[in-house]
Amino acid sequence: MSDLVLTEKRGLTAGPATIGATIQRQRSNFLRLVTQLDPAGWSAKTRCTAWSVHDVVRHVVNVAELHVALLSGSPDVGRFLRHGPFHPATTPALWLADSPAQSPEETVQTLTDLVARERELFQARAVGPEGPLMPAPSGRQLHWSTLSLHMLWDAWIHERDVALALGLEPESRAEDFPLVTMYGLLIAGGVGVLVGNPPAATLALRGATESRYEIGVAEDDVFVAAGVDGDPQGHGAADEVLDSLTGREPELARALTAQEPVLASLGVLRQVM
Missing domain, CATH: 3.30.1050 (Nonspecific Lipid-transfer Protein; Chain A)
Known part of the structure; x- marks a missing residue:
């Protein structure tokens, strides 16, 4: 088998540090994308047909908040679990409804702060004990670092949702x-x-x-x-x-x-x- 293998229950053979670095690289790309937007860009529609660019970025903030809560063991994770099992078609909209209204500038600052906190918590978690498997939105049980890859995958897809709808080439290429x-x-x-x-x-x-x-x-x-x-x-x-x-x-x-x-x-x- 290949030297680079990802599994649900054991994570990545290269170790979690590779995952953490990749998450941060995509976060930087996404922040560069959204910080250059003008008001028309923030209100533009995306590939998520019910959401504007601002809505998509607020969703990315929600998922980053969930990631930080999971990495830190914070009770704030309950905010994201209170609606019951995750349903892709409805749960993200419920999270947005639970979130405070923000201007685009406030949303960017919130995400910037979350990314810094996420980096610190991930690095600390990577040198800690393995811990139990964690439930994922898919319904499967995942290694904690594999679950972190879910956050990366979600953000990568949404970077494309924004960039492609605006006629831009996503910086985070497959x-x-x-x-x-x-x-x-x-x-x-x-x-x-x-x-x-x-x-x-x-x-x-x-x-x-x-x-x-x-x-x-x-x-x-x-x-x-x-x-x-x-x-x-x-x-x-x-x-x-x-x-x-x-x-x-x-x-x-x-x-x-x-x-x-x-x-x-x-x-x-x-x-x-």
């Missing part, structure tokens, strides 16, 4: 963020397991170059291995596949050329987003 691709496949595989359709495939995904990712399950622990050998059962552009898995265009069968069993397993996530 080829520069392989951990986002790995987590996107991991969560899709985990949701497939929940409905009795576990993943078992190798995909060749294009960015600047082609990379192959193996997705499978071992002892109820979904894994994604990067840079594997072997014949792929699916081909596609990494950014299009990641977009499609989250319910965005294009349809999965257009983004990923693969046999029906592969599409059926990975496509469960798209159906619930």
